[in-house]
Amino acid sequence: MYDLGLINGKVYRNGQFTLLDVYIKDEVIAEIASPSMEVPCKRTVDCTNKLVMPGFIDPHVHINLDLGEFKTSDNYESASKAAIFGGITTFIDFIEPINYVKEFDEKLKQKHKEAENSFIDYSFHTTVGNFKDDVEQLVKKSFANGIPSIKLFTTYSESNRKCSYEKIQEFLENSRLTDSLILVHAENDEMILNSTVDDTLALYERSRPAESEREEIEKLASLVAEIKGKLYFVHVTCGSSIEMLNEKYSEILESNIFIESCPHYFYLNKDVYETENGNLFLLAPPLRSTEEQEKLKKNIATINTVGTDHAPFKKEEKMTYNKVSQVPKGIGSLEYSFSLMYNLFGESIVAKYTINPAVIHNLFPKKGIIQEGSDADFVIFNPEEKLIIDSGRSQSDYSPYEGLKITGVVESTILRGNFLVKDRQLVGITRGQFIRRK
Numbered sequence: 152m153y154d155l156g157l158i159n160g161k162v163y164r165n166g167q168f169t170l171l172d173v174y175i176k177d178e179v180i181a182e183i184a185s186p187s188m189e190v191p192c193k194r195t196v197d198c199t200n201k202l203v204m205p206g207f208i209d210p211h212v213h214i215n216l217d218l219g220e221f222k223t224s225d226n227y228e229s230a231s232k233a234a235i236f237g238g239i240t241t242f243i244d245f246i247e248p249i250n251y252v253k254e255f256d257e258k259l260k261q262k263h264k265e266a267e268n269s270f271i272d273y274s275f276h277t278t279v280g281n282f283k284d285d286v287e288q289l290v291k292k293s294f295a296n297g298i299p300s301i302k303l304f305t306t307y308s309e310s311n312r313k314c315s316y317e318k319i320q321e322f323l324e325n326s327r328l329t330d331s332l333i334l335v336h337a338e339n340d341e342m343i344l345n346s347t348v349d350d351t352l353a354l355y356e357r358s359r360p361a362e363s364e365r366e367e368i369e370k371l372a373s374l375v376a377e378i379k380g381k382l383y384f385v386h387v388t389c390g391s392s393i394e395m396l397n398e399k400y401s402e403i404l405e406s407n408i409f410i411e412s413c414p415h416y417f418y419l420n421k422d423v424y425e426t427e428n429g430n431l432f433l434l435a436p437p438l439r440s441t442e443e444q445e446k447l448k449k450n451i452a453t454i455n456t457v458g459t460d461h462a463p464f465k466k467e468e469k470m471t472y473n474k475v476s477q478v479p480k481g482i483g484s485l486e487y488s489f490s491l492m493y494n495l496f497g498e499s500i501v502a503k504y505t506i507n508p509a510v511i512h513n514l515f516p517k518k519g520i521i522q523e524g525s526d527a528d529f530v531i532f533n534p535e536e537k538l539i540i541d542s543g544r545s546q547s548d549y550s551p552y553e554g555l556k557i558t559g560v561v562e563s564t565i566l567r568g569n570f571l572v573k574d575r576q577l578v579g580i581t582r583g584q585f586i587r588r589k
């Protein structure tokens with residue numbers, strides 16, 4: 152006898168929706184059957200006219216991020232609460248940047264402690280700053296702790312977070328040998344440092360221009376073409392960066408190069424920096440021009456995953472300073488990430504929230520797919536329902552999308568067989584688990 156049956160829904164399998172019943176036992180998917188079959192089950196939930204998808208994976212969130220004077224608004228409890236209303240059942244946060252291997256244990260321990268209150272499953276990426284130590288040793292240690300991904304920056308030399316090209320090469324060589332994934336925040340540091348643009352809101356985008364991303368991505372792609380290994384570009388902002396990759400590096404896309412983008416680069420553009428409340432939209436890399444935005448949409452098929460880069464602050468904190476360099480950078484979008492992208496791209500977006508991040512980030516086949524033996528994580532989605540976005544459940548007091556009308560709403564979210572959200576109400580509290588990805 153099964154514990155729970157999701158019946159009569161349109162179930163996402165092999166890239167399409169099919170009428171199927173899904174049965175769950177002991178937190179995993181036990182059987183997938185045709186709706187005409189009688190299957191003994193303790194409790195069934197009717198999903199007629201609903202889309203039943205694997206629980207979404209957000210591979211890029213910042214929780215409890217400490218920027219010194221300011222700290223992001225969300226802890227694990229509030230972030231995961233916002234996440235479940237958006238159908239996200241697994242997210243991946245970042246360990247604070249380290250420069251030496253000996254710093255790893257302490258920083259990892261700190262993250263594990265913070266994450267104890269998570270409602271959903273989680274993992275971390277190791278992060279390096281101006282890394283000075285042994286690459287092999289770090290990757291080994293990271294693997295031993297269930298983490299097969301290392302994030303680095305090509306910018307932020309002013310805060311000692313820029314990783315040298317020698318080290319990036321070493322990380323790539325190591326990736327080729329060990330299959331680790333190297334996540335890169337790609338912006339050209341020199342172009343940003345040499346920018347003569349004033350530290351003002353109206354000129355913010357020009358101080359970190361589109362070319363600084365495109366150039367850096369091109370430089371790194373040529374390194375990958377030579378060395379191989381696996382490199383994942385986080386938060387790609389420009390359609391022109393992706394066009395360049397399609398033109399010059401198409402043969403290593405999806406085998407050695409992976410691309411992530413975020414909902415805000417599709418919905419918001421740099422014109423907001425000309426407005427009174429522009430500070431509320433400050434983040435790095437910046438929002439781009441409408442031309443870049445259009446190109447980004449046109450190249451959606453090349454983008455592998457959607458991450459939110461969730462890093463919200465409160466209004467008052469964002470509005471404290473006029474100088475851009477003093478404003479905490481980051482916005483939140485965990486709760487509406489999927490609905491926003493679904494509104495633009497429809498069903499083609501589903502893989503970018505499920506199987507793609509699962510495969511790329513080594514969560515597959517535990518997560519990201521509806522098949523027997525996988526975790527019973529689900530989103531029940533009503534594609535017809537309409538909603539106006541409000542300030543949301545994050546502890547930040549605003550949403551960058553407030554007032555926007557969307558069609559398609561996450562109705563229920565299930566983590567390992569337990570309803571966390573049912574019919575848009577919080578019904579269950581589970582404790583998330585750290586998922587070893589290695």
Ligand SMILES: [Zn+2]
Pocket residue numbers: 211213460
């Ligand atoms: Zn980020």
